[in-house]
Amino acid sequence: MARSTQPSFGTGKLMRAALYAVLILFAVYYLLPLFVMLVNSVKTLDEIRGGNMMSLPEVFTIEPWLNAWSRAQIGVEPTGLSPYFINSIMMVVPAVAISTALGAMNGYVLTKWRFPGDKIIFGLMLFACFIPFQIVLIPMARVLGMIGIAGTTSGLVLVHVVYGLGFTTLFFRNYYAAFPDELIKAAKMDGAGFWRTFTRILLPSSGPIIVVTVIWQFTNIWNDFLFGASFADFDSMPMTVALNNLVSSSTGVKEYNVHFAGAVLAALPTLIVYVVSGRYFVRGLMAGAVKG
Amino acid sequence: MSFLQIDKVCKSFGPINVLRDISLDVEEGGFLVLVGPSGCGKSTLLNTIAGLEKLTTGEIRIDGNVIDDLPPAERNIAMVFQSYALYPNMNVGQNIAFGLEMRGMPKAERDAKVAEAAKTLQIEHLLDRKPGQLSGGQRQRVAMGRALVRNPQLFLFDEPLSNLDAKLRVDMRTEIKRMHQTFGTTIVYVTHDQIEAMTLGTRIAVLKDGVVQQYGTPAEIYNDPTNLFVADFMGSPAMNLIPATVRGNGVEMARAGEDPLVLGFDQLPGDVVAYDGQEVIVGIRPEAITDADSRAAMRAGQQVTASCKIDVVEPAGADIYAITALGGKEVVTRLHQDWFGQANQHTELVFNLEKVVFFDPQSGVRLR
Numbered sequence: 182m183a184r185s186t187q188p189s190f191g192t193g194k195l196m197r198a199a200l201y202a203v204l205i206l207f208a209v210y211y212l213l214p215l216f217v218m219l220v221n222s223v224k225t226l227d228e229i230r231g232g233n234m235m236s237l238p239e240v241f242t243i244e245p246w247l248n249a250w251s252r253a254q255i256g257v258e259p260t261g262l263s264p265y266f267i268n269s270i271m272m273v274v275p276a277v278a279i280s281t282a283l284g285a286m287n288g289y290v291l292t293k294w295r296f297p298g299d300k301i302i303f304g305l306m307l308f309a310c311f312i313p314f315q316i317v318l319i320p321m322a323r324v325l326g327m328i329g330i331a332g333t334t335s336g337l338v339l340v341h342v343v344y345g346l347g348f349t350t351l352f353f354r355n356y357y358a359a360f361p362d363e364l365i366k367a368a369k370m371d372g373a374g375f376w377r378t379f380t381r382i383l384l385p386s387s388g389p390i391i392v393v394t395v396i397w398q399f400t401n402i403w404n405d406f407l408f409g410a411s412f413a414d415f416d417s418m419p420m421t422v423a424l425n426n427l428v429s430s431s432t433g434v435k436e437y438n439v440h441f442a443g444a445v446l447a448a449l450p451t452l453i454v455y456v457v458s459g460r461y462f463v464r465g466l467m468a469g470a471v472k473g
Numbered sequence: 474m475s476f477l478q479i480d481k482v483c484k485s486f487g488p489i490n491v492l493r494d495i496s497l498d499v500e501e502g503g504f505l506v507l508v509g510p511s512g513c514g515k516s517t518l519l520n521t522i523a524g525l526e527k528l529t530t531g532e533i534r535i536d537g538n539v540i541d542d543l544p545p546a547e548r549n550i551a552m553v554f555q556s557y558a559l560y561p562n563m564n565v566g567q568n569i570a571f572g573l574e575m576r577g578m579p580k581a582e583r584d585a586k587v588a589e590a591a592k593t594l595q596i597e598h599l600l601d602r603k604p605g606q607l608s609g610g611q612r613q614r615v616a617m618g619r620a621l622v623r624n625p626q627l628f629l630f631d632e633p634l635s636n637l638d639a640k641l642r643v644d645m646r647t648e649i650k651r652m653h654q655t656f657g658t659t660i661v662y663v664t665h666d667q668i669e670a671m672t673l674g675t676r677i678a679v680l681k682d683g684v685v686q687q688y689g690t691p692a693e694i695y696n697d698p699t700n701l702f703v704a705d706f707m708g709s710p711a712m713n714l715i716p717a718t719v720r721g722n723g724v725e726m727a728r729a730g731e732d733p734l735v736l737g738f739d740q741l742p743g744d745v746v747a748y749d750g751q752e753v754i755v756g757i758r759p760e761a762i763t764d765a766d767s768r769a770a771m772r773a774g775q776q777v778t779a780s781c782k783i784d785v786v787e788p789a790g791a792d793i794y795a796i797t798a799l800g801g802k803e804v805v806t807r808l809h810q811d812w813f814g815q816a817n818q819h820t821e822l823v824f825n826l827e828k829v830v831f832f833d834p835q836s837g838v839r840l841r
Binding site: 366385386 | 555556561
């Protein structure tokens with residue numbers, strides 16, 4: 182058995198070495214930008230101007246990070262990125278929570294409480310996943326204006342919930358489609374109604390798909406720039422827009438080290454989400470792929 | 474009055490009629506088995522009794538009360554599903570208690586009930602496990618425990634043994650029968666396995682295409698089938714159904730390369746006499762064709778002995794199945810285990826004419 186999979190010891194070793202070489206090459210290729218960002222965010226501006234982007238810092242300083250976080254000039258006041266970071270959190274947490282909860286509900290109804298026309302409704306929701314952001318900008322602006330939440334964090338939450346609903350519904354529908362109908366029947370016989378079947382039977386078994394949905398939504402909403410730039414005003418501006426303003430401000434000296442530090446700060450939450458729950462993400466996707 | 478009354482029940486999904494005018498009565502403590510091939514509507518009928526499907530027309534009564542408009546939870550019916558449908562996120566104890574919890578029973582009372590049911594089914598040591606950690610037989614017991622604990626007036630079983638391996642299936646079959654004898658609760662049981670139907674039921678309803686073909690005791694269904702479908706479906710090996718021609722008071726069955734075999738009756742049933750000179754289907758169970766040694770085991774009755782050529786011999790341990798050909802069909806005979814004959818030789822076969830039944834070849838209806 183072992184022989185047939187590894188024909189000869191020599192070539193096996195060679196193959197392995199080649200494999201690792203390729204893998205290391207790709208890893209370096211992907212990690213290099215991160216390296217550049219991190220290294221340059223702890224250099225002084227003079228050192229960046231005078232030297233090699235790839236070199237390690239001669240003088241280590243966390244000044245750029247402090248600058249980016251609390252002192253950089255972004256709007257009128259030199260506030261740094263921190264208020265916008267808070268704005269993003271205030272937007273992303275409710276938007277992810279609401280869109281995930283609604284997606285779970287939709288998935289539950291579309292698979293376990295079928296009604297005439299459910300397939301059409303699901304088809305329309307699926308279609309929503311393919312609508313480009315740009316198309317909805319103007320109508321969405323009208324709607325936000327009409328209900329009086331234009332330029333607020335609540336407005337952004339609404340936009341992201343509506344836009345995310347197609348995806349979250351798709352995720353949960355496919356997951357619940359593989360969930361045995363007999364369990365729902367058993368719950369009915371046991372006397373559990375619509376809500377208790379959902380909260381006691383389905384939700385506790387939905388761990389993997391909840392993780393997938395949360396990661397997906399969190400990343401998308403946190404990284405969104407277009408909606409943030411279009412619908413937020415100065416007090417509700419998310420991190421991405423603030424970062425853009427910081428980097429592309431046309432006055433004064435370009436503080437590259439501060440820009441690098443700001444960019445890493447902006448990427449940090451999604452990075453943490455991936456590192457913490459990445460393995461569930463893969464597992465969840467696999468489960469959906471095999472069973473759905 | 475009967476305990477469970479299914480009265481002229483019809484069910485259709487759009488233009489497709491799944492159940493057509495089904496009427497069945499079961500006495501209290503009875504064990505009704507719904508049996509038939511897949512797609513015959515037996516599971517749909519069970520679901521309408523459970524309340525998981527609405528019936529289109531007709532009425533279902535339990536103990537005289539119409540239950541058609543009650544939601545499943547208020548019918549006081551418990552159901553055991555094919556996949557057992559144990560909640561994967563709860564342990565065994567929670568699974569069993571869930572129905573009681575939904576009915577608002579206090580925790581202490583619930584725990585006592587669960588302990589009692591667990592003791593009856595000998596699953597006390599499993600209460601803290603998750604369903605994923607249980608074997609098939611254990612899951613089956615837990616599913617029964619979940620049904621038992623509510624003390625329902627009616628049990629429904631939806632093919633509960635079809636996911637088990639052959640040996641366990643026989644064990645659990647006995648278990649279910651024992652449970653029925655202990656608790657005396659009325660049971661409606663769906664299966665496609667005719668042996669399960671025969672062994673478990675006090676009453677059997679054979680369904681095909683949403684129509685009850687025959688409703689009766691296991692003995693009636695087995696010995697006295699009303700049509701070709703029931704005769705063919707019930708029994709393993711199946712009843713031999715042999716094309717034959719009526720000649721006076723005998724039936725003549727063609728044999729390849731030999732004279733036809735004639736079974737001479739003292740008196741053919743009245744319907745069959747009218748078919749003189751025409752074809753009928755003769756139904757004989759394998760155990761009604763046997764060797765001379767087993768003749769003594771047959772109940773006294775009219776017998777005919779004939780020499781037949783054996784094509785294939787299949788020893789089955791307790792018996793030997795020998796296959797011969799009559800009327801262009803393979804005919805299975807059930808011989809004594811000490812029979813010493815061989816394939817491609819002639820042997821004396823004894824036909825028990827008491828057990829022979831006749832059918833019309835076109836309509837498949839029984840001729841009496």
